[in-house]
Amino acid sequence: MxxxxxxxxxxxxxxxxxxxxxxxxxxxxxxxxxxxxxxxxxxxxxxxxxxxxxxxxxxxxxxxxxxxxxxxxPLATIPPLEGARFRLRHHGRLRRTPPFAMLRLLRLGADRAPVDVDFRTWATERVGAEGARAAAHYAAVALFHHDPGALSAAFVQERLRRATRLPPEAHYPxxxxxxxxxxxxxxxxxxxxxxxxxxxxxxxxxxxxxxxxxxxxxxxxxxxxxxxxxTGGRTALIDLAVRTRRGDPFIVSDLDAPGWLERFTAQDRTLAPAGEQLIQGHIPIGPEESRADGIARAEQLLDLAFEGWRERVTWRREALANGRTGAVDLxxxxxxxxxxxxxxxxxxxxxxxxxxxxxxxxxxxxxxxxxxxxxxxxxxxxxxxxxxxxxxx
Known part of the structure; x- marks a missing residue:
């Protein structure tokens, strides 16, 4: 044998x-x-x-x-009402829909991006700097990198398409x-x-x-x-348990900088006690940034999207993922x-x-x-x- x-x-x-x-x-x-x-x-x-x-x-x-x-x-299912609570930060404000230029990059039949050009250059030539920036930052949910636009265009495009596909590919045990x-x-x-x-x-x-x-x-x-x-990424991770409040968003994606918050109890109530919500987030940080820098950016996003979250916190954990979030391709x-x-x-x-x-x-x-x-x-x-x-x- x-x-x-x-x-x-x-x-x-x-x-x-x-x-x-x-x-x-x-x-x-x-x-x-x-x-x-x-x-x-x-x-x-x-x-x-x-x-x-x-x-x-x-x-x-x-x-x-x-x-x-x-x-x-068994998989956790996302209630329709929660699924509608998807928000994006763009130009410092929350919105429900991505900018049109970003949507153009996702259209069916779009050009296949090259391996040897960075995503920012390739996307800017097609939809302009604004759309390229928003798309790169959105892709951070599957990249965990502080500068997605500097990575291979083919690498980022594949992950961007997978992360935005409808119906969603992401499922949660x-x-x-x-x-x-x-x-x-x-x-x-x-x-x-x-x-x-x-x-x-x-x-x-x-x-x-x-x-x-x-x-x-x-x-x-x-x-x-x-x-x-x-090459990998460095990511500040934050976990929060907060007392439940009606109207909290399900997901907040930052289009102004790479970052992502998700209320995991929206689809799986077993992750926290009754009356509490579990929020997880990742904020990619650069080589010269500290975990504290990333956590500060996460808190700014929380301030914008989760009203009164500081007074509702019942538990908190922070961590730094250094080279533990998968490879990225230059x-x-x-x-x-x-x-x-x-x-x-x-x-x-x-x-x-x-x-x-x-x-x-x-x-x-x-x-x-x-x-x-x-x-x-x-x-x-x-x-x-x-x-x-x-x-x-």
Missing amino acids: DRITVIGGGFAGLTAAITAAEAGADVTLHEAHHTLGGRARTAEGTYRTNDGPHALYNGGPHWTWLRERDLIG RGGWATMIDRMAAHAWNLGVRVETLSRVATLPTDTPVIVATSLAAARRLLQDPSLTW PGTSWRDRPAVDRGAGVYLVGDEVAAPGVLSEVSFTSARTAVSLALGHRPGDVPGTTLDLKQA
Whole structure:
């Protein structure tokens, strides 16, 4: 029987472990933390927060795979009234609709953006500087970068289209992402995967293929490979519980600067006690900015959109996500240029910053499936789904 070692028990690691076990491999998974999930963990206790806003896009290959195995579970539905409470800040004021120039970029049949030009230049040539700026900042919901306009036009365009598609692609597992992780862990256990928590691996085993499903920084240390780097983002994260007030918006997207607030209890009341609302937000910050700078911008957005929020706060948490929000591609680069999945000598690298296509968690999924196919000595495609995944642009 083939044997595979997986290091890391987040979404990518569990995907790899399940895929390998379904292919008949003998799998051992090591997780340094006492619980599985990685960045997909949901906080235990009164307020069920994820590590920053999380949504599961149904347009990617992982959606079908998860559904076929009944791993997603119940989804939180957005009441129509809440869905109508979508607001955008533009020129310092709240509005209900995006500027027309931004809508022009999203029209059906729009030009495919180039890889080697930055989004700001490409979009400005088509709809002007105002529309290009608004569109770039809106795309921050799927980018977590302080200057989306400076990134590859093709990279930003794909995420902008996915984030604005109707009906929306974003879905939310009821109870937070931990409910989905729990199902994945149970499925892995039923397949015979040996899961060892509080098991920090310092030296790679040499008797089995190894799939490293950690952050890129952790993989760089473990593999002692300084080439494992890629451009990412820094994001100030804020979680707030506030007493309920009628009329609070569901989502507030900042078109004046990159930033996003979302009232997650609008669709899932289980995330906070009765009478309270859970608001999560992310504010991308530049290399010279501090977490405090990002939180200050978040508070300005809250002041504008959530009346009296300061007096209604019952709980608060802040954090900084540095290089933990996925890869971004600069002009002239695409996902194919990121660190390769196959590191040689039976070592494979997976996660959301490696050479695999997709948006957000889709990159982790695709890279995990590809790594298993290669580790088992097959061509990508011998594990169902990987051929399609690799051909996606």
